[in-house]
Amino acid sequence: MSALQRKLMRDLIRLWPQALAIALVMAAGAATLILGVGAHASLSDTRSAYYERNRFADVFATLTRAPKILADEIGRIPGVSAVDVRIQKTALLDLPDMVEPASASIVSLPDVQPQRLNILYLRSGRLPVAGDEREAVISEPFAKAHGFDLGSTFQAILNGRKRSLHVVGIALSPEFIYALGPWDIMPDDRRFGIVWMSEKTLAAAYDLTGAFSSVALKLLPYASEGAVIEQLDTLLNRYGGLGAIGRKDQTSHAFLDAELKQLEAMSRILPPIFLVVAAFLVNMTLTRLITLEREQIGLLKAVGYGNMAVGLHYLQFVSAIAVIGAAIGIAAGIWLGGGLTRMYSDFFHFPFLVFRIDPATYLLAVGTTVISAVLGAWQAVRGVVRLPPAVAMTPPAPTQYRQFLVTLYRALGRISQTVTMVVRHLSHGWIRTASSVLGIALAGAILVGSLWSFDSVDFMIDVTFHQADRQDATVSFTQEEPYAALYEVARLPGxxxxxxxxxxxxxxxxxxxxxxxxxxxxxxxxxxxxxxxxxxxxxxxxxxxxxxxxxxxxxxxxxxxxxxxxxxxxxxxxxxxxxxxxxxxxxxxxxxxxxxxxxxxxxxxxxxxxxxxxxxDEEQRVPLLQELKQIPAASFVALQRISLQKFRETLAQNILVMITVYVSLAVIIVFGVIYNFARISLSEQGREIASLRVLGFTRTEASSILLAEIFLIVALAQPLGWLIGSGLAYMMVKGFESELYRVPLVLEPRVFAESSLIVMGAALVAALIVRRRIDRLDLVEVLKTRE
Structure with missing residues (x-):
């Protein structure tokens, strides 16, 4: 090990608290990068593999009724590689463990040949026997929600006739990864499921023998989706076609796309914030370290070490911190990614969902972390390279404070000597002060950019459920009914x-x-x-x-x-x-x-x-729901309060997890910035603080100088953090916006207050740690040293 390498090891050990604080900030950036990019890649790759293995269709269409022979003509449309015609309806269910009615999408399975598209992934059991009126396969989330297993039974109303269905299989389908019922805004596996039955059974039940009501197409790679949809609509118009749609408009796929868009936005917005703060911290720490080691740098150059070797030594110092931070961030990103994967499993029903990261993502995390550290250190290293040996071995000139600032401060009124010292020191190192203020402001911005979601979701709930849709229930009919149906519903109990x-x-x-x-x-x-x-x-x-x-x-x-x-x-x-x-x-x-x-x-x-x-009337709820289960014309019953409760539970769980992560990351930034700022200030003012102690000042009075500096930069950072955070929240709203849903931007004063309190709490912890170091100063030893 060379002399410079031994010095590098000693510096890392000696400055380990500051190095660790910087590494943690870098780790936060690497973790968010791993989490965002990794989760996006994992979800996207899992979806692609599932779609390919189970032949998810490219085009979908529903219609009233068309003869099955039309499938041959559809298959001759240029660009179509496979056609799957089927029967698909929505039906009410009467479940033994529920008072309220549930619903299901009833989909036919071919009796003679295997499925061509949207192939089921059987978890257990088998497919229904051709023509068996009782056998059914149900979706796995629906089965789990009701504790159904092979052999379980439940009742369904098929075209006005109640039937008892027998579960012979439990499956998943690429078509229903995100199974959303009519009038629902969040999946509710208790109240909506997917049921697959024999084609002969459904054809007899819905008078569709030799006919179909839904079609799915698989396209060739070169095919024009728009042209295929146009020709398909032309064929289906006479049969009551409701207009074909491509994958991007299919409900399940569209919600998956929206989630991928959110992950992509997160991976673009958050990591740069942490890496910018880390660059500031590296610059602050390395600049001070070089100042303290001027004489050592001069000696190194005097004994023959070149400018390149000395500069590379300090770059290796910051690179080592960056690699440590990247390693911590990768470990944290993998751990958080596993948790995110489990959270996804509650929403998106894949047969497999593995958080797997491409090695390129790890290299990207390490590379960006090291590059940000090197960029932060570059200015300080340039100063080392340009420093002549004779100048380096000479003690630096005493600090010259700007006298006009002191005169201005005193002209504004009587200001204590402590405040004067604080203002002079902060204004002298204005670059470090500005960097610290910006770093703390960015931490506050992350908090504002995440805490706003609580008020925004509450506002959206109020507008949607309390101002716009204020009904208790909505009954949807299988087809249009005469106006007299309104009076039939109005006469129901309650x-x-x-x-x-x-x-x-x-x-x-x-x-x-x-x-x-x-x-x-x-x-x-x-x-x-x-x-x-x-x-x-x-x-x-x-x-x-x-x-x-x-x-x-x-x-x-x-x-x-x-x-x-x-x-x-x-x-x-x-x-x-x-x-x-x-x-x-x-x-x-x-x-x-x-x-x-x-x-x-x-x-x-x-x-x-x-x-x-x-x-x-809530008191008549049970008899009313029992009556609704018996309505032959009803296909779905949406209950507003249950939908709202499910919406709140789902969002509360997800938002709480994400806010916890963001708050933790913001606290890491604040702690890293404050701790490094305080340690550097202490190294610069150690003699002054020790001198005050010798002159009779108490520990509290002596340390108040440094604590006042911390308080001032934290206070200066708050308005800037609010401003940047508002912009960050706006960017997130735009990043999450899609045709499926939009989240309003609502920034209440409470959001700014809570973000500031969290920042101040983290700053207080860092300040108290440094305060303990001040209390333990060896006064004699400090007064003997130049720094």
Whole structure:
């Protein structure tokens, strides 16, 4: 081991507390990089492998009824490699362990040949026997939620007829990785599941013998998805086709894409913050270390060590810290990644989900950490290289403070000598002071950029569940029913008020942009499920015209007064131009609304409805739910309070985990910045503090100089942290935004107060640790040394 290598080891051992503090900040950056990039790659690779092995389809379409012979014609569409026609319906379930009704998507399985697309991954059991009316395969999450196993039974209402189903298999499907029921905003495995049955059984139940109601296509690699969808729609129009969609619009895949987008945003926003702070800390520490070792540097150069060797020595010092930090960060990233993987398993139902990181990700984490450390040290190392030996061996000139600053401070009023010393020292090392303020501000910014989510989610819940959709339950019918169905529902036990709605699948087009959506018709003066404008005031739907949510209007690039094309995807399939009469606020999906009578006139139908919103007497809840289970025309019953409870539970769990991680990382930054700042200040002012002790100052009075410096830079960092944090929160909102959902940006004063309290608490802990070191100063030894 060479002399410089031995010196490197001694420096690391001597300065281990400061080196560890810097390494922890670097570790936080590496951990977030590993977590974000690794989780994104893991989830993306797992999805790709699952899709490929189980042949997930590329195009999906639903229709009323078409002969199976049409599948051959669909298969001849250029670019189509495989066609899977099937029957798919939504049905109510009567489960023994639930008072409220549940629902399921009922999907047929081919009886003669194996599945071509969306192949089931059987966890246990087998597929149903062809034509057996009782046998069914159920989705694994649904089975777990109810404790179902092979041999369990439950009842389902298929086309108005209640049947007892026997579980013969438990499976997963690439089509239902994220199984979301109608009117739900979060998966609820207790109330919504997937049931696969024999094609013959479902064909007989729904009068679809020799026919199908759903089709899935697999495309060739070179195929144009848009061209295939256009030709498929042309074929299915006469059979009640509701418009084909590509993968990006399929519910399960779309939610997975949204999650991947969030992970990508996290991996881009957070790691640079930690690496910038680490660069500041390295610069602060190394600059001070070089100042203390001027004479040693001069001696090294005098005995023959070149500029390159001395500069490389200090770069090796910071690189060693960076490698230690990267190692800690990789270990922490893998541990956090395992926890994130377990969290994903509660949402996305894969047959396998392994947190696996490509070696390139590890190299990226180590490389970026080392590069940030070297960049932070570069200026200090340049000073070492340029320092002549004779100058280096000469003690540095005494510090010259700016006298005009002291004069200005005293002119403002009577200021104590302690405050004068603090201000002079901070203003003299203004670069280090500014770096410390920025580092602490970035820690506060991370807190503001994460704590805002609590208020934003509460605000979104209030708008969605308490101001807009205020009903207790929503009953959706399997098909349009006469208006008299509203009065039938209103007569059920406990129903206090009922309002109808109509939903029609359409394509909305403005210029060259189009989106597939559902227009919801509501009666005038609706009070249960209300439409709110951008000021959250209820909107009365006009007798003509259409109302769009802000996201949909933005996508279509339309404003109030513009004409948009509305292409009906059912019934007479008309294409009409309708004026946009209002832009409303909406956080979930792409929403559009019309007056229910105007919508029925548009479809050229009588007064029909798609479902009913209601409020009911809680004391009559059980008999009402029992009655709802018996409604033959119902396909789904959404219960608002249960949906809200599930939404809160899911978000509370996820947000709590992520906030805990962010707070921990912010505390690491604050501790690292404050501890390094305080240690450097102590090394510079050790003689002054010891002199004050000798002159009779108490430990508290002597240490108050250093503590006052810490308090001042923490105070200066708060407004800057609030400002940067607000920008960070805005970036996260934009990064998470998708057509599926948007999160409002709500920044209450409480968020800034809580972030500041956490920062101050971490700073206090670091200050107290340094205070103990001040209390243990050997006064004689300190006064004998120059530094």
């Amino acid at each position: 129903v206090l008020r009922a309002e109808p709605y109509r939903s029609v699948a359409v394509k909305l087009r403005h210029g060259h942009v189009e989106r597939r959506a559902a227009v919801t018709g509501k009666p005038p003066g609706t009070d249960l499920s209300r439409v709110l404008d951008q000021h959250f005031t209820p909107v009365r739907l006009p007798e003509s015209g259409i109302v769009l949510s802000d996201m949909l209007a933005r996508i279509l690039d339309t404003q109030v007064g513009d004409l948009i094309e509305v292409e009906l995807l059912e019934k007479n399939r008309r294409v009409v131009e309708i004026p946009v009469t209002a832009i409303i606020q909406g956080y979930l999906g792409l929403m559009s609304f019309m007056d229910i009578d105007a919508l029925n006139r548009l479809v050229r139908e009588g007064t029909v409805i798609s479902g009913v919103h209601m409020i009911f």
